[in-house]
Amino acid sequence: MTQDSDVNQGEREYWAGDGPRQYDEHGDRWEAMMAPFGTAVFDAVALQPGERVLDVGCGWGATTVEAAERVAPDGTVDGIDISMQMLAHARQHIAGLTNVTLLEADAQIHRFEQEAYDAVISRFAAMLFDDPPAAFANLRRALKPGGRLAFVCWRHPLETEWLAVALAAVVPLIGRQPDLGQPDTPGPFAFADGDRARRMVAAGGFSEVTLEPVVRPQRVAGDSADAAEFVLSLPESRQLLEGEPESVRAAVSGALVEAFLPYSGPRGVVMDASAWLVTAHR
Numbered sequence: 556m557t558q559d560s561d562v563n564q565g566e567r568e569y570w571a572g573d574g575p576r577q578y579d580e581h582g583d584r585w586e587a588m589m590a591p592f593g594t595a596v597f598d599a600v601a602l603q604p605g606e607r608v609l610d611v612g613c614g615w616g617a618t619t620v621e622a623a624e625r626v627a628p629d630g631t632v633d634g635i636d637i638s639m640q641m642l643a644h645a646r647q648h649i650a651g652l653t654n655v656t657l658l659e660a661d662a663q664i665h666r667f668e669q670e671a672y673d674a675v676i677s678r679f680a681a682m683l684f685d686d687p688p689a690a691f692a693n694l695r696r697a698l699k700p701g702g703r704l705a706f707v708c709w710r711h712p713l714e715t716e717w718l719a720v721a722l723a724a725v726v727p728l729i730g731r732q733p734d735l736g737q738p739d740t741p742g743p744f745a746f747a748d749g750d751r752a753r754r755m756v757a758a759g760g761f762s763e764v765t766l767e768p769v770v771r772p773q774r775v776a777g778d779s780a781d782a783a784e785f786v787l788s789l790p791e792s793r794q795l796l797e798g799e800p801e802s803v804r805a806a807v808s809g810a811l812v813e814a815f816l817p818y819s820g821p822r823g824v825v826m827d828a829s830a831w832l833v834t835a836h837r
């Protein structure tokens with residue numbers, strides 16, 4: 556692990572603190588919300604038994620486990636993640652699987668075995684690199700000639716219904732936007748501009764780069780109070796409300812509960828989210 560390197564320093568810090576804390580508090584919720592997008596990746600990459608797969612930014616390891624099941628019995632999966640804390644959860648999730656290896660390393664610079672993998676997959680991690688062309692070039696070298704890349708990354712926050720509703724409820728009360736990152740800096744919305752995602756993957760040397768919007772329903776919460784509590788637990792919300800008096804916090808919480816009410820039904824608060832599915836070949 557290149558802990559002494561300053562590559563991806565911001566993400567490394569986030570995924571040693573606020574990131575894993577979100578998963579400690581809301582891991583099952585996040586997993587349920589992201590699962591439909593993992594399915595989009597698996598549909599696109601069409602893994603076959605016997606293949607060797609790399610799962611980039613594997614986090615909790617849900618996609619690592621699914622990939623391992625799809626390539627079994629002879630195929631193998633390596634899950635790579637920069638965060639020791641996230642990998643601790645992954646270790647529990649892969650327990651009993653004999654065809655998975657977890658690597659604590661930075662996928663942008665890790666010296667992978669060259670031409671080793673049939674497929675590289677990633678669910679919501681490929682937009683977190685601080686040098687995307689270098690990272691994609693590194694991943695490309697790890698693929699066999701003809702190998703496939705498939706990943707999902709978020710579109711603009713306003714394309715995801717629960718975020719748009721939360722922003723519309725909170726911003727007028729606070730008078731400023733939360734910090735959701737800049738389009739060209741690593742973060743959840745770094746590839747919100749799909750053309751940028753396409754350019755970055757092509758700059759890494761990949762061919763046949765395709766980009767497709769994927770809209771899927773997400774179960775955000777059990778009811779509107781739970782949805783409000785979840786939104787307020789996000790690091791971006793905590794930062795936005797820092798120093799605000801209790802009266803403002805209570806008003807924000809009330810506005811969120813009210814805003815999510817119309818989306819609350821027998822299956823909970825279910826709202827559409829929007830990602831890009833990016834595929835390419837070496």
Ligand SMILES: C[S@@+](CC[C@H](N)C(=O)[O-])C[C@H]1O[C@@H](n2cnc3c(N)ncnc32)[C@H](O)[C@@H]1O
Pocket residue numbers: 563566570589611612613614615616617618635636637638641660661662663677678679680683684
């Ligand atoms: C949003 S989480 C997604 C986790 C997992 N793919 C999932 O769908 O549940 C992003 C993950 O990428 C990891 N990550 C961020 N930058 C990375 C890098 N340069 N190399 C490897 N992993 C990275 C984080 O530690 C985190 O676990």
